[in-house]
Amino acid sequence: MEDIILKCERIEKKYSKTKALDNINLSIYTGHIYALIGENGAGKTTLMRIISGLIGSDNGKMELKSKNIGALIEKPAFYPGLTAKENIKIISLMRSTLIEKEIVELAMKFGIWENHKKVKNYSLGMKQKLGIILALIGKPQLLVLDEPLNGLDPKSTIQIRKLLSDLREKGITILISSHILDELFRVATDYIFISQGTIKKNFTYEEIVHKYPDKMPEEIYLDILEE
Numbered sequence: 001m002e003d004i005i006l007k008c009e010r011i012e013k014k015y016s017k018t019k020a021l022d023n024i025n026l027s028i029y030t031g032h033i034y035a036l037i038g039e040n041g042a043g044k045t046t047l048m049r050i051i052s053g054l055i056g057s058d059n060g061k062m063e064l065k066s067k068n069i070g071a072l073i074e075k076p077a078f079y080p081g082l083t084a085k086e087n088i089k090i091i092s093l094m095r096s097t098l099i100e101k102e103i104v105e106l107a108m109k110f111g112i113w114e115n116h117k118k119v120k121n122y123s124l125g126m127k128q129k130l131g132i133i134l135a136l137i138g139k140p141q142l143l144v145l146d147e148p149l150n151g152l153d154p155k156s157t158i159q160i161r162k163l164l165s166d167l168r169e170k171g172i173t174i175l176i177s178s179h180i181l182d183e184l185f186r187v188a189t190d191y192i193f194i195s196q197g198t199i200k201k202n203f204t205y206e207e208i209v210h211k212y213p214d215k216m217p218e219e220i221y222l223d224i225l226e227e
Contacts, residue, residue, distance in 0.1 A: 002029045002030060002031075003029065003030040003065065004027050004028065004029055004030070004065065005028055005029065005030045005064070005065045005066060005141065005142055005173050006026075006027070006028035006051065006062070006063070006064050006065070006142060006173075007026070007027050007028070007062070007063045008024050008025060008026040008027075008047075008051075008060065008061075008062050009025055009060055009061050009062075009063075010023055010024070010025065010059060010060035010061070011023075011024035011025075011026075011047070011050065011057045011059070011060035011061075011062065012024070012057060012058050012059040012060055013043075013046050013050065013055075013057050013058050013197075014058055019197050020043050020046040020197050021043045021046055021047060021050075021057070021197045021198075022196075022197040022198050023060075023198065024043075024047060024060070024197075024198070024199060025199070026192065026199065026202075028142075028173060028175065029173070029190075030065075030141075030171065030173050031168060031171050031172070031173060032168070032173055032174075032189045032190050033164060033165075033168050033173075033174045033176065033187055033188045033189050033190070034173075034174065034175045034176070034188065034189075034190045034191070034192055035176060035177070035178075035184040035185070035187075035188035035190070035191045035192065036048070036175060036176065036177040036192050036194060037177070037181065037184065037191060037192065037193050037194070037221060038177075038193065038194040038195050039195060039225075041196075042194045042195050042196065042197070043194055043196070043197040043198075044146070044177045044194060045073065045074060045146055045177070046197075047194070048071070048073055048144050048146050048175065048177065049073055050062065051064075051069075051142075051144055051175065052069055052071040052073060052144050053069065054071075054073060064142075065141075066140075066141035066142055068138060068139065068140045068141050068142070069140050069141075069142045069143075069144060070135035070136055070137070070138070070140030070142070070143045070144070071135055071143070071144040071145075071146075072128075072131045072132055072134075072135045072144070072145050072146060072148055073144065073146045074146055074147075075127075075131070076127050076128065076130060076131025076134065077131070077134075078091075078119050078127075078130060078131070078134060079119070080118065080119050080120035081118055081119075081120060082118060082119060083115065083116055083117065083118060083119065084107060084112040084113065084115055084119060084122075084130050084133075085107070085112075085113055085114070085115075087119060087130065087134065088103060088104075088107060088113075088133065088134065088137070091134050091137050092137050092138075095137055095138045097137065097138050100137070100139065102136075102139075103133060103136060103137055106133055106136070106163070107130075107133055109159070110126075110129045110130075110133070110156075110159065112126060112129060112130055112133075123151065124150065124151030125151040125152045125153060125156050127151075128148055128149070128150055128151055128152060128156075129152075129156065129159075129160075131148070132145065132148055132160070132163070136167075140172065141171075141172060141173065142172070142173045142174075142175070143167065143172055143173070143174045143175070144174075144175045144176075145174065145175070145176040145177070146177050147177055147178055147179070148160060148176065148178070149178045149180050149183055157183060161183065161186060161187050164176070164187050165187060168189070176188070181217035181218055181221060182217055184217070185217045188205065189204065189205050190202070190203070190204050190205065191203045191204075191205075191208055193221070193224045193225070195225050200224055200225065200227070201224050201227070208220065
């Protein structure tokens with residue numbers, strides 16, 4: 001039987017009079033890539049922020065097997081006046097870890113380890129790459145990525161897709177959201193459809209292919225929301 005790394009039970013969150021999350025029940029298994037799919041305002045980022053420990057829920061409980069979480073939520077958090085290498089050194093120090101070989105290799109592959117530009121002068125895609133690298137410092141067991149494909153060119157998108165698959169093979173669990181549904185359907189093993197703060201459906205890759213054999217990702221998404 002597979003191990004559950006994260007379990008949410010009856011999670012609720014309200015902002016003023018608006019319920020962002022309503023009775024969220026969710027089990028996340030080790031070594032899977034979960035695509036969190038929903039419209040703007042569906043509750044994706046709120047759920048990710050709760051899972052990452054950035055905010056608390058109003059009701060319900062969350063059980064997390066590993067406290068070692070890496071997260072890229074909304075936009076990368078870094079020191080804009082420093083280089084990528086300097087950011088990596090500082091974040092590694094803050095997390096009480098040496099600069100890991102895998103982090104250096106990834107930064108070199110992405111072309112930012114020896115880049116002497118200050119991060120504030122990076123393109124959006126380069127900032128996204130750095131944000132993912134920073135989230136991986138400390139070898140997290142659960143990686144939470146909110147719209148990590150924003151601003152990426154086709155080459156970078158392929159690089160990130162391969163990275164996510166490689167991380168999964170190493171046993172890292174990934175929860176990822178994106179409006180680029182085609183990319184999510186290429187990389188994910190499981191799909192969580194959320195709308196108006198509630199989870200509508202959960203599918204494995206095999207289940208979704210069996211149920212919707214001839215439909216495009218956007219058509220599947222619309223069909224599920226209309227059910």
